[in-house]
Amino acid sequence: MNVRNHFALLAAAVLMAGCSSAAPASSPPATSPSPSVAAAPASAPASTAAKPSAATSAAPAASKPAAGSASPSGAATKLTIAGAQIVPRAGIDVGVAHGYFKQENLDLDIVPLQSAPDQVPLLATGKVDAGITGPSATHFNALAANVPVKFEAPCGESSPDGKVANLTLMLRKELHDNGQVKTVKDLAGRNIAIPSVDSVGYATVGGLLEKAGLTLNDVKLVTPMAFGDMLPALANGKVDAATVTEPFITQSIQKNIAVILSGDNDVMPLRLGCIVMFGQRLVDDKQLGLRFLRAYMRGVRDYYDAFFENKNKPEIVKILVDAYPIKDPSMYDQMLPTYIDPNGKMNLDSLRLDVRFYKQAGLVKADPNIDALVDTSIMQQVISELGTHP
Numbered sequence: 001m002n003v004r005n006h007f008a009l010l011a012a013a014v015l016m017a018g019c020s021s022a023a024p025a026s027s028p029p030a031t032s033p034s035p036s037v038a039a040a041p042a043s044a045p046a047s048t049a050a051k052p053s054a055a056t057s058a059a060p061a062a063s064k065p066a067a068g069s070a071s072p073s074g075a076a077t078k079l080t081i082a083g084a085q086i087v088p089r090a091g092i093d094v095g096v097a098h099g100y101f102k103q104e105n106l107d108l109d110i111v112p113l114q115s116a117p118d119q120v121p122l123l124a125t126g127k128v129d130a131g132i133t134g135p136s137a138t139h140f141n142a143l144a145a146n147v148p149v150k151f152e153a154p155c156g157e158s159s160p161d162g163k164v165a166n167l168t169l170m171l172r173k174e175l176h177d178n179g180q181v182k183t184v185k186d187l188a189g190r191n192i193a194i195p196s197v198d199s200v201g202y203a204t205v206g207g208l209l210e211k212a213g214l215t216l217n218d219v220k221l222v223t224p225m226a227f228g229d230m231l232p233a234l235a236n237g238k239v240d241a242a243t244v245t246e247p248f249i250t251q252s253i254q255k256n257i258a259v260i261l262s263g264d265n266d267v268m269p270l271r272l273g274c275i276v277m278f279g280q281r282l283v284d285d286k287q288l289g290l291r292f293l294r295a296y297m298r299g300v301r302d303y304y305d306a307f308f309e310n311k312n313k314p315e316i317v318k319i320l321v322d323a324y325p326i327k328d329p330s331m332y333d334q335m336l337p338t339y340i341d342p343n344g345k346m347n348l349d350s351l352r353l354d355v356r357f358y359k360q361a362g363l364v365k366a367d368p369n370i371d372a373l374v375d376t377s378i379m380q381q382v383i384s385e386l387g388t389h390p
Contacts, residue, residue, distance in 0.1 A: 083132030088156035095299025123279030137363035156274030158265035165263025270347035342389035
C-alpha cells in the first residue's frame with residue numbers, strides 16, 4: 001500500500017456542482033418514513049448499545065475467500081482510493097493490514113482527500129477509483145448529469161437499533177448546566193455550526209429540528225466550519241451547538257466544553273454519514289469492483305467484530321492507531337464506536353432526506369433517482385459469497 005498526500009490532485013479537481021452556502025428555505029412539515037434499506041438479502045444484526053470493553057485475544061486469522069472467487073494472478077491491480085484518516089475508513093485500513101486486498105491481487109494507493117466536491121470530479125475522470133465520503137449535493141447533481149459514479153457500501157452510520165450515533169449535535173455545556181437548553185426545541189433562535197450546507201450535517205440538523213416542531217429558519221446556521229474549529233467556537237460561546245463526529249465528541253466532553261444534546265440516531269436508524277463511492281473504472285468493471293468490495297467487507301467485519309462483538313479489539317485498535325492521527329489507544333475505548341453495517345446495508349430513506357434538504361437550499365434542482373445512484377448488485381454477490389454476518 002502506498003499512502004500519499006496528493007495535494008496536486010486537489011488542485012486538479014473541477015467542481016461539477018456549485019457548493020454554495022445559500023440560505024436554506026424553510027423546511028416543509030415532514031413525517032419520518034419507515035426506512036427502506038438497500039442491502040444484501042439479510043436482516044440487520046443487533047448492535048450493542050453500550051461500548052464494549054477491550055478484549056484480550058490474539059490477532060484474528062484471516063478469513064478465507066469464498067469458493068470460486070479466485071483473483072487474477074500476475075501483477076497486482078493498482079487502485080487509488082480517496083478517504084480522510086478517520087475511523088469510517090476502517091474497512092480499508094483493516095483490510096490492508098489483514099492482507100485481504102493483497103489476496104484479491106489489489107494494490108491500494110490511499111489519497112487523504114475527503115470532501116465530495118473534491119472527490120467526484122476525480123472519480124468521474126478516473127484519477128480516483130473509489131471514494132469514502134459523506135453523501136452530498138455534489139453526488140446527486142453528478143447523477144443528474146449522468147456522471148458514472150455509484151454508491152456501493154456504507155462506511156459510517158447510526159446503528160440499526162437507534163442507540164448509537166455517528167454524527168452528534170453537541171450543546172455548549174454552559175447552556176446545559178444553567179438549564180437554558182434542555183431539548184432540541186430550545187435551540188430556536190440560537191447558533192448551530194455545521195461543516196457546510198453541502199454536507200450530511202445540514203440534513204441531520206434539519207431532521208432533528210423537524211422532529212422538535214422547528215425548521216432551519218428558526219435557527220442561525222454558522223457555516224462553513226471544520227470539525228476541529230467547532231470545539232473552540234463552542235468554548236468561547238461563538239456557537240451554541242455544533243454537529244461533530246469522533247474524536248471531537250469525546251474531546252469536547254473531556255474538556256467540559258459540550259454535552260450530547262441529540263444525534264443522527266434520533267433522525268432515523270442507519271442514518272448514513274459516510275458511503276463508499278465507485279468511480280467509472282469500478283462501475284464499468286464489475287469483477288474488479290467485486291474484488292475490491294469483497295476485501296473491503298472482510299475488513300469491515302473484522303472492525304465490527306472488534307467494536308460491537310468485543311473480539312480482538314486490541315489488535316484492531318493498533319491498526320487504527322497506526323493509520324490515523326489519534327495515537328492514544330485508550331481513546332478508542334472512550335469514543336462512540338462508528339457503526340458500519342457488516343452486511344453492507346444502506347438506508348435509502350437517509351439519502352432521500354439529504355436530497356430534500358439540499359433541494360430546499362437550492363443545491364439540487366432535479367429529483368434524482370436514488371435507486372439509480374445506489375448499486376446493490378455487487379454487495380449482494382459479496383454477501384452471498386462471504387455469508388450473512390449474524
